[in-house]
Amino acid sequence: MADQALVVIDLQNDFCPGGALAVTGGDEIVPLVNDMIRHADHVVLTQDWHPAGHSSFASSHPGAQPFTMIEMPYGQQTLWPDHCIQGSLGSDFHSGLAWTKAELVIRKGFRPAIDSYSAFFENDHTTPTGLAGYLRERGIDTVTLVGLATDFCVGFSALDAVSQGFRTTVRLDACRGIDLNGSLDAMLRRMRDAGVMLEDHLSD
Ligand code: VGL
Ligand code: ZN
Secondary structure, eight states, X not given: OOEEEEEEEOOBGGGSTTSTXXXXXXXXXXXXXXXXXXXXXXXXXXXXXXXXXXXXXXXXXXXXXXXXXXXXXXXXXXXXXXXOBTTSGGGSBOTTOOOTTOSEEEEEXXXXXXXXXXXXXXXXXXXXXXXXXXXXXXXXXXXXXXEEOIIIIIHHHHHHHHHTTOEXXXXXXXXXXXXXXXXXXXXXXXXXXXXXXXXXXXXX
């Protein structure tokens, strides 16, 4: 049997209703994610973890509005409302998340000048978080991804997981998306094309 890990992406207050960058229905997935945690061999959590004044915040760019794009040295970057500021309530995991079984918490997005959607690489696609090495060193070759948001942090994590050689499944029923200008459909297509296994147990 392959060694497997469940990777729970950014199930934090700011991505849930009432949060600074709320994903519609973000909190609805908590009971299912908890159930999956209970059954998982290994559990890794990620936490979006930005310093105040982070370069991905629209507020750091005079005159810029959230949900618009700018050019960064590493490419196009969407600007967001201030969110997941290190140590804030918004950066905490959802209070209902059964996080105690997690063996590792990967924090990402802490470099002021670069955003990080993926659990594996920052948005320059070269700066690693260390997760691939951690999983490999532990003999884990299969990952299931759940969490927020399907079309950003979950999606880019899944694309990187495949490119790093992991057997990768995204459980869509345990994810919710932001869907900015068609980003959800575009990411579903990219994941399918890359060889990510997409499962939706609600429609099975
Ligand atoms: C995310 C936008 C900005 C996510 C994080 O978790 O999908 N999206 N930071
Ligand atoms: Zn962020």
